[in-house]
Amino acid sequence: xxxxxxxxxxxxxxxxxxxxxxxxxxxxxxxxxxxxxxxxxxxxxxxxxxxxxxxxxxxxxxxxxxxxxxxxxxxxxxxxxxxxxxxxxxxxxxxxxxxxxxxxxxxxxxxxxxxxxxxxxxxxxxxxxxxxxxxxxxxxxxxxxxxxxxxxxxxxxxxxxxxxxxxxxxxxxxxxxxxxxxxxxxxxxxxxxxxxxxxxxxxxxxxxxxxxxxxxxxxxxxxxxxxxxxxxxxxxxxxxxxxxxxxxxxxxxxxxxxxxxxxxxxxxxxxxxxxxxxxxxxxxxxxxxxxxxxxxxxxxxxxxxxxxxxxxxxxxxxxxxxxxxxxxxxxxxxxxxxxxxxxxxxxxxxxxxxxxxxxxxxxxxxxxxxxxxxxxxxxxxxxxxxxxxxxxxxxxxxxxxxxxxxxxxxxxxxxxxxxxxxxxxxxxxxxxxxxxxxxxxxxxxxxxxxxxxxxxxxxxxxxxxxxxxxxxxxxxxxxxxxxxxxxxxxxxxxxxxxxxxxxxxxxxxxxxxxxxxxxxxxxxxxxxxxxxxxxxxxxxxxxxxxxxxxxxxxxxxxxxxxxxxxxxxxxxxxxxxxxxxxxxxxxxxxxxxxxxxxxxxxxxxxxxxxxxxxxxxxxxxxxxxxxxxxxxxxxxxxxxxxxxxxxxxxxxxxxxxxxxxxxxxxxxxxxxxxxxxxxxxxxxxxxxxxxxxxxxxxxxxxxxxxxxxxxxxxxxxxxxxxxxxxxxxxxxxxxxxxxxxxxxxxxx
Amino acid sequence: xxxxxxxxxxxxxxxxxxxxxxxxxxxxxxxxxxxxxxxxxxxxxxxxxxxxxxxxxxxxxxxxxxxxxxxxxxxxxxxxxxxxxxxxxxxxxxxxxxxxxxxxxxxxxxxxxxxxxxxxxxxxxxxxxxxxxxxxxxxxxxxxxxxxxxxxxxxxxxxxxx
Numbered sequence: 001x002x003x004x005x006x007x008x009x010x011x012x013x014x015x016x017x018x019x020x021x022x023x024x025x026x027x028x029x030x031x032x033x034x035x036x037x038x039x040x041x042x043x044x045x046x047x048x049x050x051x052x053x054x055x056x057x058x059x060x061x062x063x064x065x066x067x068x069x070x071x072x073x074x075x076x077x078x079x080x081x082x083x084x085x086x087x088x089x090x091x092x093x094x095x096x097x098x099x100x101x102x103x104x105x106x107x108x109x110x111x112x113x114x115x116x117x118x119x120x121x122x123x124x125x126x127x128x129x130x131x132x133x134x135x136x137x138x139x140x141x142x143x144x145x146x147x148x149x150x151x152x153x154x155x156x157x158x159x160x161x162x163x164x165x166x167x168x169x170x171x172x173x174x175x176x177x178x179x180x181x182x183x184x185x186x187x188x189x190x191x192x193x194x195x196x197x198x199x200x201x202x203x204x205x206x207x208x209x210x211x212x213x214x215x216x217x218x219x220x221x222x223x224x225x226x227x228x229x230x231x232x233x234x235x236x237x238x239x240x241x242x243x244x245x246x247x248x249x250x251x252x253x254x255x256x257x258x259x260x261x262x263x264x265x266x267x268x269x270x271x272x273x274x275x276x277x278x279x280x281x282x283x284x285x286x287x288x289x290x291x292x293x294x295x296x297x298x299x300x301x302x303x304x305x306x307x308x309x310x311x312x313x314x315x316x317x318x319x320x321x322x323x324x325x326x327x328x329x330x331x332x333x334x335x336x337x338x339x340x341x342x343x344x345x346x347x348x349x350x351x352x353x354x355x356x357x358x359x360x361x362x363x364x365x366x367x368x369x370x371x372x373x374x375x376x377x378x379x380x381x382x383x384x385x386x387x388x389x390x391x392x393x394x395x396x397x398x399x400x401x402x403x404x405x406x407x408x409x410x411x412x413x414x415x416x417x418x419x420x421x422x423x424x425x426x427x428x429x430x431x432x433x434x435x436x437x438x439x440x441x442x443x444x445x446x447x448x449x450x451x452x453x454x455x456x457x458x459x460x461x462x463x464x465x466x467x468x469x470x471x472x473x474x475x476x477x478x479x480x481x482x483x484x485x486x487x488x489x490x491x492x493x494x495x496x497x498x499x500x501x502x503x504x505x506x507x508x509x510x511x512x513x514x515x516x517x518x519x520x521x522x523x524x525x526x527x528x529x530x531x532x533x534x535x536x537x538x539x540x541x542x543x544x545x546x547x548x549x550x551x552x553x554x555x556x557x558x559x560x561x562x563x564x565x566x567x568x569x570x571x572x573x574x575x576x577x578x579x580x581x582x583x584x585x586x587x588x589x590x591x592x593x594x595x596x597x598x599x600x601x602x603x604x605x606x607x608x609x610x611x612x613x614x615x616x617x618x619x620x621x622x623x624x625x626x627x628x629x630x631x632x633x634x635x636x637x638x639x640x641x642x643x644x645x646x647x648x649x650x651x652x653x654x655x656x657x658x659x660x661x662x663x664x665x666x667x668x669x670x671x672x673x674x675x676x677x678x679x680x681x682x683x684x685x686x687x688x689x690x691x692x693x694x695x696x697x698x699x700x701x702x703x704x705x706x707x708x709x710x711x712x713x714x715x716x717x718x719x720x721x722x723x724x725x726x727x728x729x730x731x732x733x734x735x736x737x738x739x740x741x742x743x744x745x746x747x748x
Numbered sequence: 749x750x751x752x753x754x755x756x757x758x759x760x761x762x763x764x765x766x767x768x769x770x771x772x773x774x775x776x777x778x779x780x781x782x783x784x785x786x787x788x789x790x791x792x793x794x795x796x797x798x799x800x801x802x803x804x805x806x807x808x809x810x811x812x813x814x815x816x817x818x819x820x821x822x823x824x825x826x827x828x829x830x831x832x833x834x835x836x837x838x839x840x841x842x843x844x845x846x847x848x849x850x851x852x853x854x855x856x857x858x859x860x861x862x863x864x865x866x867x868x869x870x871x872x873x874x875x876x877x878x879x880x881x882x883x884x885x886x887x888x889x890x891x892x893x894x895x896x897x898x899x900x901x902x903x904x905x906x907x908x909x910x
Contacts, residue, residue: 016844018841018842019841019844021849022840022841022846023833023841025846025849025852026833026837026838026840026841026846026849026852026853026856027785027825027826027828027829027833027837028783028784028785028786028824028825028826028828028853029785030849031784032787032850034778034784034787034788035778035784114768115775115779116768116770116771199884200884201848201850201884202787202789202795202797202848202850202851202882202883202884203787203789203848203850204788204789250848250849251848252787252789252848252849252850252851253847253848253850253884253885254848255884282788284791285789285790285791285792285794285795476847476848476885477847477848477885478844478847636844638843638844638890639844639847641844641890642844642847642885642886642890645886645887645889645890646847646884646885646886646887648887649884649886649887649888650884672790672792672794673789673790673792673794673795673882674792674794678882678884679887679888680878680879680880680881680882681874681875681876681878681879681881681883681888681891681892682872682875682876682878682879683879684875684887684888684889686871686889686892687887687889
């Protein structure tokens, strides 16, 4: 499926070597957030609100401070005032101000000589609350009479007359939607809902922070982006970014949830108050579920018109999303453009409102907004396909976006692979398996923009001809291996001779986090440019020694070669020879590149799932699962497959099991993994993958990000497969056994 | 509260420490013995990241008190590789059966315990044995393949040695 006009036949790109961090990770030596310790270190614990919404009347820490071994307590009173905008939101979420806004909202923190003592002390901090009315459901938050949680929260975009909990409004579209619906043979309109889910990384948030009275500090933390941690922590604490040095640990999963701060600044605030002793803070799982992540919950009205031949004539969608008690956190800005991004439809109308509710401040979660949008739109397309007895892949081939299509959100697509994923799914053996009783098949496509972002990378040639690469994007799923392969390919040296290190904030320019499916794309692109810069310098050194023009030297197979009229005049000079004498030929040789990377290239995928539904219990079993997605070029195919499989598994969990369950009291009912049930090994089949490669012209090796799209299609694909198996359409996730059973019974 | 003197064996080494009566085996391994390879993902026995064996039995070390390890034989991820990697460790790297790697120590310890009991498991048996070990990154596909490949190699080696 690769294009003929793009260079292939790479030596290292496209191979599957062992990852450089593999040995440390299978032996227990890899150091994650909670594995780091310092001499004299204290341990911290956080006091959290048991109420969904309450005024904080009084905080009395005297009993805690009286305990021997308790060194410091911090509350909001210890934080600077006068912050605005998102900085204020971050500070409000780090420690509540005059009101606790959700169950689990941090109210105070304490540091002591042991973790057990800190927990004892936290229990002795007495907080007096005045409980206030709350609302947690997205639709209930917009209902007349719902308590207005944060008066005046609406920004300029919100039209007059909307509910007081509406914080933002968006609208865009093109074409004549009414004429489009009039031209359709069938027009259907339904409401779909998705519950909030958590990223569910297995490693809880953890940080060690140290700050002296001079306001200079250091932090060791598990994060997807340590420059973000630095900027946000500095803002919350009122210190200068340059005075905070942040070193990322290995990271035990993030999926978007570790791109922001939660409790990290507390380690610094406590450390400063405790005379500069370092402070470790590790969240419990219930703290993670109650107070970090999650994603938004959504309620969506979709209307689509289709002709009998499958042509989609018009579509419209209205989103209501809540991203917690803080404005700007729901991904309406991503969900709306994603909704119809897989299609080329002449008339579309998009509208969305963001609603505030008494829930934790939402964080990014893998393709933020796209899975919800896909659940609504792809479910509706499937409903129309079934009603008109049309093949769901043929309908998508007919209406799907292709090269040159103007996307639903504006830009024209160039070199995208949606059609190729559909063709590959159609041709796959899974699509031809005959289904048995109580079995159904679902198909859905998915989209993610991908991302470039601020990127800074350095490369240094060693005295022995090896290369050290310094990147600023934490490696979560094998990106060091992929970047190492690209640098090896560029320099023409063995993969084993390249070491890629994720370095701290003091070692590079600002890097955005590993988010938006950007790390392998953007850090890889910058690493290749840095290698090219080093190559240029090495050619110059060789030319000087040969006393010829630098332009008359070319680089291949890890060595400088005389070229043009000088070809063959001198033996090639290897990177090892050049490196060994660089001190005497002009000094160390390095390369550096920084860029806000563009040309990231949109990502598309298509999934096919077969399920069997037990008509007695409503339990859904996934029989087989196929992910087809465009990777541009798969640098390390095993980790590309891993992204596809992992994304599908998270989407399957969202479709079948996972949801935030709030009680009438506004408290989270399931803040443990036993009750917030992510897929386990026995829930899933093998996840088949097909890597489509439509090289991205915006990257030297054709890479496009692969991390995010995979979570998007499972939500509608599973619901559609259940509809195929039972005749019952679930329009509200998750498709839990009781819900599916009720739908089957209603159908009988 | 006075502490409890615990004498135990960890990865074959004799160790002694003073445990708070509330201290879990997991916390003692990590904080007192500096064996941070064993991870805490939940603290409630749901995720398996803290899997170790105690006298050969697979346990969640977050659910066991450190004091209960007195006189017992504890094996952790740090003791899995001898002179060279255990086949499971090697196969996990080769099959890309880890992404973030945080669940990996617990899964390796659990998989080793499985293969000691059942050297030739079916895929379904592997999946049910590992159902108590959560992985959020991989979707388990490559984990199951790596376990099966290691099992096949270990059966081959066993036959070769016999």
